[in-house]
Amino acid sequence: MVIPVGTSVTLRVPASSANLGPGFDCLGLALGVWDEASITVTDGPDPVIEVTGSGADTVPRDASHLVHRTMVTAFEHLGVEVPAGVHLSSRNAVPHGRGLGSSATAIVMGVAAAQSLASLGAGGDGELDLDTINTIACALEGHPDNASASVFGGATLSTTDAGQPLPTTRTVPLRLHPRIIPVVLVPHTQLSTHTARSVLPDVVPLVTAAANSARVGLLVHALTSDPSLLIAGTTDLLHQESRRPSYAASMALVDALRAGGLAATISGAGPSVLALTTSERVDEVTAIAASGDTSWQVLTPGVPDRGVHLVS
């Protein structure tokens, strides 16, 4: 099937915060910060790529652009002929390399665009098939926490099993307790996920893995039913301490917030900090963040109850 020249979609995809403490590579929370992109099939030969907002000074404008190369791979997985060219116009709000899932946002954008364009090319209505998008996006990202939250919105818990041609990801929504509000503290520094993963141990003791599993269970209960357990539930035993030297100022802020009785963790691979709190304590989070030497952009983005969607 060849997608006709001129076929076009516009999509929005939210940012996400992964891990939420112990839920390494499995728990994600969508955040109301959105990338938007319009993608139109052309007769090529090269992609034309325009970017405004986050990454406008840094991302490539050729076929190696993450949204573009993801689209090409997704067309192949969907069994659709890759178009001769595309015009991609991106308006990005998700900051890059800050632990807010920008790469997953871009990957979900590319997969969703390919699936929607393929549907239109086959005479369909272009509606998004979120389960297919989730499977492909999680396989391309390599871990499902950020991608699944960007696909479905809300809070998500995902597991992955080996499979052919792609691993199988099962994602379940978690009904976030309505009193929980995320506050995100974003520093000026960046840390690539690749670098942050390179310092992690390959193996952890059984006792550590067992204790962390118990914390994930507690965290799911805290997120959905009892926010008073968030401090205990967000205690991570797997990844944050190994990464402490990579984001020392962020860990110092996490420690200060937790000492103040606020459930703070590193957001994804960092260096942003995520505090899960209630509306009456947002000012406390802001005050503690303002009391140190590092300056933080404070976001209260909310949690969108939907993820990737068509604008037109």
Ligand SMILES: Nc1ncnc2c1ncn2[C@@H]1O[C@H](COP(=O)(O)OP(=O)(O)OP(=O)(O)O)[C@@H](O)[C@H]1O
């Ligand atoms: N919208 C985008 N368009 C093109 N490339 C992007 C886009 N968003 C992210 N990227 C690429 O992904 C890189 C950031 O990915 P990385 O995984 O290191 O951080 P992150 O996804 O922002 O954080 P985390 O995975 O910890 O939440 C950027 O430097 C850029 O190369």
Ligand SMILES: N[C@@H](CCO)C(=O)O
């Ligand atoms: N679970 C991932 C999230 C970042 O993409 C990590 O912490 O490395």
